[in-house]
Amino acid sequence: MSLPALAQKAAAPPIKFGTVTKADFEALPVATDSTAAPAEYLCDYGTSKIVGGNGDFKVVFERTARLRIHQKAGYEYATVRVPLYVRDGKQERVSSLKGLTYNLTDGRVTQTKLVADPQVAKEKLDKNHVQFSFTMPDVREGSIIEFTYSVTSDFIFNLQDWQFEHEIPVRWSEYRANIPQFYSYKTITRGYLPFAVQESLTVPYSTSFTSAGEGLAPGVNSQIAGLALQLRWVLKDVPAFREEPFMTTERDYLRSVHFELAGTNFSGNDYHDVTGKWDALWKLLQQDEEFGNAISATAPLAAEAQALKARYPDPKVRAAAVLALVQRSIKYNDQPAVFVSQPLRRSVERHSGNAADVNLLLVQTLRAAGLEATPLLISTRSHGMVQTDLPVITQFNYVAAHVALPNNTEVLLDATEPSLPFGVLPERCLNEQGCLANAAGRWVPLKSSTAYTELWTTHLRLTPEGDLQGNTKLEYAGYAGLQARRQIRHSSSAEYLASLGHRWSEWQPSKLQLLNPDSVHKPLGVAMDLTFAGPEGKAELLYLPLLKSLGAVTNPFTSEDRRYPVNFGMPHEYTSLVTLTLPAGYSVQEMPSSVALSLPNNGGRFLYQVSQTTPETVQLVARLQLLKVEYSPSEYTALRALHQQATAKCAEMLVVRRK
């Protein structure tokens, strides 16, 4: 029996720069929708390896890519942007940039070399980011472009990410990370498409290293040899990515791989945990000036908190009062953040701050009022899903507050919006689970405590002349109320009512009025009077569009198929109740039939009921309920069909006869 060799042999690189031949221009096999695409990646190959430097280690990232430009619309892919990180006077550096554009002219392959001026095309984006751009020469329809470059980085904590999936098709995308045994990284992969290759090999490793000099003594040169982990991922024949409605963020759907430095072990038996364990992260957070220490500093709202404590003995009522206090003391500047931008005292003075400024102030003030409050680390929907087995700080981009109440109950609070009711998180936070920032680091489900609910109650009477007259009340509860109030806040009550009036202009709305605009715990209501002009002349039959033009249900799913899940964030419910009274001399000629439809596994239902309670009264109920937060692609067809059937049913008319 022989033991497997410790070091394994790595696969050959999938591409070599400068080797495009005439054969590459010949019709390629159609494995994807590539021919219709403006451009495609023929091969995109990246490697990251860690090498010794002067007193420290560096990450060297190399990328070689080959693209075919099919159409003029694909010319933008001939311009390449390379983001570079800058911090503490250190900057990632681009080197070894080479590029070639290949064209097939009169049956011959011609090459044009890229001449790039890194000085001109470098743009400082912000304090920590510089962007280097270059564009390929002599690009035409049918050109193959090829480029290669390296990025050398001192930021060992952050191995370069790799994105396999793009808005154009990719025939082959491969990434390799070569990690010597003295470093270990956590790996996070995102997306849905299956990898063609996903392997981990042990390979020999060697690098030269110059130790940092001490005093006047120069550093010592040495050669380090050992083993390294070679991680390799390949995705092939990837179709172009398309955005669909009800997605959280592209990042959750596009195949990609990310890294986080977890630990170091230089002598073989001194493993040093950098982060990756909750304890380690918690220790860092607890003492961070911009997190733990910010909360434990003197509370700027302490006096008010004390007063609330004295005034409200009930912890729940008190927590609500503290939330209201913080909501009116500070305005959210739309910057999600885990760390405060300034001491909380200054945020209060300035009445403005990022999510951490606002919600860590909330935690601090809740504590000052004698409540058990804990920061809750969140990744917002636009930031992407979290991996609960990987408590690394870059997974999070937002913080809210958790309060433990008596009888083992708990409530999640957020003070970033004035119209958020007690216990409701904004939609951006409804993203699976959040992590409590305390010693235990428990994960808490971020399930919405409330749904998105629209309820319409309409009373109509038919006049002897054949017109419909009456009134309607729209009630927006839960997230529907939050969204309506947000819309009002961003415009004005008058503009909001005017927009609703315009939406139902066919019904000539009048006396529009807002109900409960300021009491955030009640549904936001809109009341209006309606008139629907009947046909000119004395028609014998009247066709009454009761739900049709009120538009109780809409179908947002125009696409026939779906590759990725539909994520609504919260359950939805739409209900419309219509009561119609007929005058003397009219009778119901025909009523639509009642139906009840449902999705498999209690995923949702649609109910439509018409009844004639008295000879002159007709009642109509339509209700669409979507009970799940997320529907998988396999559930899509049924979900779309339910919406189609519901909209078709609501379009049916009631026929009334004039005697």
Added chain:
Amino acid sequence: MASELRENAHAVIREVDETFLVKSVGRTVQTVRRAVTILDEAGSHYGRELVVYDQLNSVNYFRGSVYDAEGRLLRSLRAADIKDIALSDGFSLANDGRGRTADLRQPVYPYTVEFEYEVASTNTLFYPTWRPQYDEEVAVEHASFRVLAPINLPLRYQEHDLPSGVALRKSTQPGGLEAYEWQLSNLPATEEEADGPPIGEITPRVYTAPSSFEVQGHTGMLTSWQTLGQWNYELNQGRDELPEAVRTKIAALVQQEPDERARIRKVYEWLQANTRYVSVQLGIGGWQTFPASSVASNGYGDCKALTNYCQALLKAASLPSYCALVRADAPDIRTDFPSQQFNHVVLCVPLQKAAKPDTVWLECTSQTNPFGYMSSFTGNRHALLITPQGGKLVRTPQYGAPDNRRERRTDVYVDATGNATASIFTRRTGLEQDMYAQLTHALNPADQKKYIAEHLPFSNFSISKLAYTADQRATVPALTETLGLTLPGWASVSGKRAFLTPNLLSRWSALPATVGERRTPIWLDNAFTYTDTVRIHVPAGFRPESLPTPVQLTTAFGTYSSQLQPLPDGTLLYVRRLLMPRTRFAPSDYPAYREFRRKISAADKAQVVLVKTDA
């Protein structure tokens, strides 16, 4: 603050003082101080400020403070509060535009922010426009504008819509300076009105321009369009040298082609196939082109470089042409006020041998633009021809209602359960096809289908076919769309009746009711002709029970007709026509215009009722 100013206002500009100091022909300093009381969240963008600068403009200072409702100072900006950002436009290869930005927004309304900044410029081609009220629903309490210029550099200016009593005050200041000053107060907030002019065309404003200027050592006179053109001509002169290989190629390309227009077309198509547009926005590069040789070797360039290159290529084919500056994708320039109002350049090729004067216009930055077509981007406006004799103002091609057509032919087959299939042929020409031509060039078929699906007015449908065919032979391009639709439940069947709306795709909405009297004129700037013919194939066993009455509207705003007639073969034929010329009307015509739109909207929604014949 007067209560009238709060009416309909999200913010009130309490005081805005702008000073523009001309230090010399090549240096100016602009100082702005603006205090704004913000009344609610919709006005809160006034709580932020962005001061832009680049290689030729630098920020001398930028300060800000915020006050509560009682006027108490809440805080003042410190250096660390001001962020320096790149104004990356997302598509330029290089862009030197940057900005300093600060945020003083507060959670409690009202509050007052005050920003002050000063920008020194060494690019004196641009003088500011004074327009204190540039947003709807914002009132202005007091505004002033002051220009100080040496007597030998007199200010050129043009006033528009100034309230009565507001007039220029001119005075002589120490140091040989002339002061020009305007002040106004108490402008109430305005609201946007449907089909009205943009706010920038109706509120008080003063345009200014230099009489002479200098940009990076290049001096020029701005006393007429001729002199502005002269400066441009000289700045770009001698940059049209082509490599020998390219000259030979072009000569060979047109050698066999005697017809002048066909020669131009060959050169243009060669340009489109061999170059691409890459934006570069740096310093004097905004006005001076890269040499033609640079485009020849790289195969790309910005709008000046590609236009200059095309001009050089045409010259190699013995075809003279002129660069023409335009303001693309924005309202036309003010022709009676010569100044730098342009943002783009196209090429104008006068035909030498044509029987009557004729011109070919070329858009050199697009690789897909039809030959000689200016589109809504650069058509219907003025351009400044850059000739060796200086600038000359001319018109770009005009596209009116007869050019911009949408002709649609639809067949709908309905079955007894209300399900339908439709095949729709839509031929669009001129400006009507611009957006769809973009769609076919920029998106792949899957995304085209997605876009069309998102914009169809149905809740329940699927697209069985979508294809586009372009026809660029005529002077205005045409694009034909073939669309196949499956429409489950298109007709609503209840018992023995079926209801359907014959106007599937061309419904026009009514206008919202106006509150109070119409203030602004009506601008109907989009001229077009629409024709719809819909043939409805009624299911067997149904007959029409009620049909809409024909409608014919002939007004100064436009002409509309729709009618539906049963044909002998049992099908129904719906024909709709709408013609809108390019017109403008006084505010007092608004009720009549609204009635016109209401009638169209009502007619477009008219229903057909079918009933089962066996019932």
